[in-house]
Amino acid sequence: MKTRLLFVTAMAALVTSGCGQKDTSTSVAAASPAGPREIEITASDTMKYSITAIEAKPGEDIKVVLTNIGTQPREVMGHNWVLLRAGSDVAAFDAAALSSKDTGYIPAALSGEIIAHIDLLGPRKSGEVEFKAPMEPGDYPFLCTFPAHYQAGMRGVLTVK
Ligand SMILES: [Cu+2]
Structure with a gap:
């Protein structure tokens, strides 16, 4: 009788430690990459724009x-x-966009200022872009470059911190 009780106790200990290992592997699997964080703007x-302020971690997939x-x-x-580099002259970029109708109001000469962009959309159309947030903390301006929309308030800021 006494021997049997010891055996049961030993089995219980084995099962408990087995569960512990299983829990660890489960939590590792759950930490696998989930893809970029999606931000929907209308x-x-x-x-x-429905959203004019976006916050991101340095290097975050967006x-x-x-x-x-x-x-x-x-x-x-x-x-x-x-989306433009931090410190870009947004008004100057928008002014250059005015004469870039053929490229969807994206001024080719200033493409070095652009981090990411979504092409000009007509009604009921969607577009998307995936990019890594800059590593350097700061304020990165974004805007719609269709004539007069920037002046009307179609602008915002992506803040990396
Ligand atoms: Cu617009």
Whole structure:
């Protein structure tokens, strides 16, 4: 009787330690990469982005999805999303965009200022871009470069910190 009790106790100890190991491996598997963090922004005929402030960790994988929820034609109310380097002259970039209609108001000469962008979208259209947030903490401006939309307030900031 006494021997049997010892045996049961030993088995219980084995099972307990086995469970402990299993728990550890499960938590490692759960920590596997989940893909980029998705940020959904809408743009409308009132020339507004639904989101104007984005926060990110240095080097974070980000996916921005822009949807034009307006109804007016692309030629009169198109929207894009252009993320620029920290310290860029946003007004100068927007001014250069005015004469870049053929490239969707993306000025080729200033492409070095662009970190990521989504092309000009007509009504009920979506576009997306995946990128790594810059490693350097700071404020990175974004804007819609369709004529007059920046002045109307289609702008925001991605803050890396
Ligand atoms: Cu716009």
